[in-house]
Amino acid sequence: xxxxxxxxxxxxxxxESCQARHFRTGATEVDAAIAIQERTLVQxxxxxxxxxxxxEHQKAGKAKLAPEEREAHTLEGRRxxxxxxxxxxxxxGTETELEAALRSFPNFLHPESPRGHEKDFKVLSYSxxxxxxxxGRPPGFDFEAKDHLELAQALDLVDFESAARVSxxxxxxLKREAALLELALQRFALDQVQPYGFIxxxxxxxxxxxxxxxxxxSPRGEETQIYSVTDHDLCLIGTSEITLxxxxxxxxxxxEELPLKLAGLSHCFRTEAGAHGRESKGLYRVHQFxxxxxxxxxRPEDSEAQHAELLRIERQIFDALEIPYRVIDIASADLGAxxxxxxxxxxxxxxxxxxxxxxxxxxxxxxxxxxxxxLKIRFxxxxxxxxxxxxxxxxxxxxxxxRAIVALLENHQQADGTIRIPKALVPYMxxxxxxxx
RNA sequence: GGAGAGGUGGCGGAGUCCGGUCGAACGCGCCUGAUUCGAAAUCAGGUGUACCUUCACGGGUACCGUGGGUUCGAAUCCCACCCUCUCCGCCA
Numbered sequence: 086x087x088x089x090x091x092x093x094x095x096x097x098x099x100x101e102s103c104q105a106r107h108f109r110t111g112a113t114e115v116d117a118a119i120a121i122q123e124r125t126l127v128q129x130x131x132x133x134x135x136x137x138x139x140x141e142h143q144k145a146g147k148a149k150l151a152p153e154e155r156e157a158h159t160l161e162g163r164r165x166x167x168x169x170x171x172x173x174x175x176x177x178g179t180e181t182e183l184e185a186a187l188r189s190f191p192n193f194l195h196p197e198s199p200r201g202h203e204k205d206f207k208v209l210s211y212s213x214x215x216x217x218x219x220x221g222r223p224p225g226f227d228f229e230a231k232d233h234l235e236l237a238q239a240l241d242l243v244d245f246e247s248a249a250r251v252s253x254x255x256x257x258x259l260k261r262e263a264a265l266l267e268l269a270l271q272r273f274a275l276d277q278v279q280p281y282g283f284i285x286x287x288x289x290x291x292x293x294x295x296x297x298x299x300x301x302x303s304p305r306g307e308e309t310q311i312y313s314v315t316d317h318d319l320c321l322i323g324t325s326e327i328t329l330x331x332x333x334x335x336x337x338x339x340x341e342e343l344p345l346k347l348a349g350l351s352h353c354f355r356t357e358a359g360a361h362g363r364e365s366k367g368l369y370r371v372h373q374f375x376x377x378x379x380x381x382x383x384r385p386e387d388s389e390a391q392h393a394e395l396l397r398i399e400r401q402i403f404d405a406l407e408i409p410y411r412v413i414d415i416a417s418a419d420l421g422a423x424x425x426x427x428x429x430x431x432x433x434x435x436x437x438x439x440x441x442x443x444x445x446x447x448x449x450x451x452x453x454x455x456x457x458x459x460l461k462i463r464f465x466x467x468x469x470x471x472x473x474x475x476x477x478x479x480x481x482x483x484x485x486x487x488r489a490i491v492a493l494l495e496n497h498q499q500a501d502g503t504i505r506i507p508k509a510l511v512p513y514m515x516x517x518x519x520x521x522x
Numbered sequence: 523g524g525a526g527a528g529g530u531g532g533c534g535g536a537g538u539c540c541g542g543u544c545g546a547a548c549g550c551g552c553c554u555g556a557u558u559c560g561a562a563a564u565c566a567g568g569u570g571u572a573c574c575u576u577c578a579c580g581g582g583u584a585c586c587g588u589g590g591g592u593u594c595g596a597a598u599c600c601c602a603c604c605c606u607c608u609c610c611g612c613c614a
Contacts, residue, residue, distance in 0.1 A: 088573095130574065133583040140583090143595045147542055155594090162594030337571085461572095473571085 087187055087458070089122050095193070102194045105201075105417035110189045118186040125183055128176040135172045139165040192455040195426035198417055205416040209428070212403065212410045222441075223409040223433055223496070231502075232436025233494040234367035237263065239502055240520050242494075243368070255357065255372045259490075262504075262519040266493070267375060267486050269513035274377035274484035275348055277402050281394065283348035283379055288328035290352045291319045296331035299459040301423030301452070310355050325349030326480045329380035330456055337473055338464035344383035344391060348483060351376065367491065369437070369444060374487035381479040382462065385454065388477035392451040395481035396428050399447045402483060405509040408492045409433040411443055424450035430482075432492040446488050449481030 092099070096119065100112045142165055146158055194200075199207045213223050237243040242263035248256040259267055275285045294304040297311065297320055304311045304320045312321040322328055329349045338345070353376050379398065381391050396412065403410050415427040427450040431443035454475040457463070463473040497505040503520035511517045 126574075129583085133574070136583060139594090143542075146594045159594050166594080 087190070089126065092119055092122060092187075098193050099190055102191050102417075105194055105198075106191050106420055106422075107202075107418045108189075108191060108422075114186060114189065118183065118190075121179060121183045121186055125176065125179045128172065128179055132169070132172045132176050135165070135169045139169055191420075191422040192425050192453060194417060194420075195451070197414070198420065198426050199414055200417045203416060203419040206419070206429075207414040207416075209412040209414055211412075212400065212408075225441075226435070226498075226500075228500040230435040230441070230495065231498060232366065233434075233491045235436070236494045236498055236502065236504065237367070240504070240522060242519070245367075253372070255370065257368060257371060257487075262514070262516070263490065265514060266490060266519075269510055270484050270486055270489055271350060271375060271377055273510055273513050274402065275350065277405070278346075278348045278377070278379055278398060278483050281346065281398060282344075283346040286325075286329065286332075286347050286349045288322075288325045288332075288349045288351045290322055290354070292322050292327050292331060293318060294320055296334065296460075297322075297327055299334060300327050300330045300456050301421070301459070302327065308358055310358060312354050312356055321354035322351060323355050324353050324376065324480075325351035325378045326380060329378065329480075330460060330462075330478055333382060333462050334460040336462050338382065338462075338476060340384070340464055340467040343464055343476065344381055344387060347380045349378045349380060351378070353485075366437075368487040369491055371487050374485060376485040377483040379449075379481045379483050382457075382476045383479070384464065385474065385477050388451050388453060388479060391477075391479050392426065392428075392449065395449040395479060398483070399430050399449060399481055403430060403432065403446070403492075405507070406489070406493065407507040407509075408446075408489075408496050410446065423452045423455045425453045425455070426451050432488070432496075434492055434495050435498075436495040437491075444488065444491070446492055447482035447485065450479065452478045452480070454478075 092115075096115055099115050102108075103111045103115070139162075142158075142162055146162065150158060199205050231239075234243075240261070242260055244258040244260060245256075248258050279285065291314065294313075297304045302311060302323065303309055304313065310323055314320065326349075328351060329347050332347075333345075352373060354373050355371075357370055357372060379395055381388075381395070383391050400410075400412070410430045410432045413429050413431060415424075415429060420427055427448060429445050429449075430447040432446040433441060434444045435441040437444055454477055456478045457475040462476050462478070464476050465473050493507075494504055497507065499505055501521060503518050506514050506517045506519065508517075
């Protein structure tokens with residue numbers, strides 16, 4: 086949680102961040118938290134003083150005492166114990182209050198993050214040269230483009246009907262080349278990131294709620310995106326960001342160990358509560374998918390550069406997959422609590438909407454010390470005896486499979502209904518084409 | 523799932539039966555200094571985390587898996603929970 090100095094010195098920034106993100110909390114809550122924090126300090130001192138007195142008293146109790154002295158000593162001891170207990174209880178109450186208050190505040194905001202609503206994102210760049218309309222859109226097809234669902238059904242690559250019966254809406258079976266494509270993309274993604282120092286990690290798909298909260302997600306509540314497992318204190322993860330970050334909870338790194346880069350492979354589960362019917366055709370919005378996620382622990386002064394690198398790697402991956410995209414700087418209201426700044430890659434999806442639309446395909450966030458503070462992930466500077474500092478954490482999608490498959494099918498469809506496999510993926514697929522049947 | 527053993531500082535490992543001198547022996551590792559042309563070896567000192575306090579040296583409080591209890595006093599006794607290991611069962 087935020088320490089007293091940060092809370093007071095950066096009060097205005099916190100308030101601004103709350104407002105820009107359209108949080109319910111604001112100036113009133115921040116000032117209240119500052120007041121609560123001051124109270125905890127006073128109460129903490131009181132507890133320490135009470136304990137000190139009690140310790141002194143205990144030491145005196147080691148000596149031999151006459152019976153009546155012993156009895157007086159015992160009574161005084163009980164009194165001191167009650168005093169400590171009372172002071173501790175008061176403090177505990179205030180601390181609980183403080184924690185709840187602090188948990189309701191988001192991270193700070195990067196000065197350049199666009200302020201405003203979801204739609205106020207800023208387009209930073211495009212993968213392809215402008216095509217004449219000034220849109221950065223790819224050239225398009227000289228035949229009528231189909232959407233991925235049509236394509237996949239024609240080639241017998243997906244089965245939503247069976248999945249609906251077995252598991253429910255928004256589940257799917259991947260069949261034939263689509264199943265192989267899923268595996269190919271996973272391995273391709275891992276191979277793309279390893280040269281940058283990312284260590285491949287296959288993580289658990291379930292995690293404890295306190296870890297999930299540490300990463301800044303809410304495992305409970307009506308609007309939660311996270312599935313819970315009945316009769317167990319476990320949740321299905323929505324991203325391996327959770328298991329990768331949680332891997333080093335309570336860790337104190339040596340400075341030389343940083344940056345630590347992990348590439349996590351896991352299944353991801355999302356309830357998609359409140360997202361009914363919204364841009365949700367086919368594989369675009371589903372309850373389960375596989376994802377290779379990059380996660381970085383680094384020194385505070387390195388996080389901006391690491392964020393830029395994550396974006397560069399994401400671009401490299403989708404360049405290699407020959408999928409056109411644009412890069413956007415996410416607007417404040419769309420950032421969520423943990424992110425200081427967030428960039429998305431939005432792939433051009435010819436079958437989406439009316440004549441094609443961009444759709445989110447990767448996302449990379451710099452969470453600065455927001456998650457590290459909750460998970461107590463710190464590091465010790467080489468040769469310095471000073472206080473341990475919080476690390477910064479960042480995450481970025483390497484390849485998120487369901488959506489990568491959407492983009493791949495729609496962009497690489499041919500007039501005859503077959504799908505061209507991009508050159509970089511051919512070694513992983515063992516074929517350069519899906520179909521014809 | 524059943525039976526047993528155990529969770530102590532960066533690691534190993536005492537202490538727990540017989541509660542106070544234990545934030546914790548000892549060893550290893552690491553840091554600093556001495557010695558050396560330099561190194562090894564040797565010797566001396568230092569070496570957990572969080573919060574509070576001090577310009578600083580330093581001082582204070584808490585923490586021996588987690589939470590509760592007993593007691594003037596708990597790493598040490600009691601209860602619950604979590605986790606690990608071994609054996610058995612079951613299983614990909």
